[in-house]
Amino acid sequence: MTMTIWQGILTVAAVAAGTMLTRFLPFIIFPESKQPPRLIEYLGSVLPYAMTGLLVVYALRNTPILTGSHGIPELAACVIIVVLHCWKRNMMLSIAAGTLAYMIMVQLVF
Numbered sequence: 001m002t003m004t005i006w007q008g009i010l011t012v013a014a015v016a017a018g019t020m021l022t023r024f025l026p027f028i029i030f031p032e033s034k035q036p037p038r039l040i041e042y043l044g045s046v047l048p049y050a051m052t053g054l055l056v057v058y059a060l061r062n063t064p065i066l067t068g069s070h071g072i073p074e075l076a077a078c079v080i081i082v083v084l085h086c087w088k089r090n091m092m093l094s095i096a097a098g099t100l101a102y103m104i105m106v107q108l109v110f
Helices: 005-029 038-060 072-088 091-109
Strands: none
Touching: 038 072, 072 091
């Protein structure tokens, strides 16, 4: 099924409008000159850690750890991420190094 040119234009416009709305709306609702509600401040402090935990559980949920060498690259990458983050306190460095180590292990070692 193909779109007509007008359907494509309307789709792109709707996606652009939705993206702009979700990007601009928080700044309109909570301007910098006003103190945000306590609930919003609380969520801003706990949600990054909750999302990180959720991503870890999601990424490791189907890892078979009791068969063969499965789970070793995942465990090694997690250890690299934690050690680097505790040492350097740089999230981008730790995530990039863990991802690189995992990909090298999966492609070349295991």
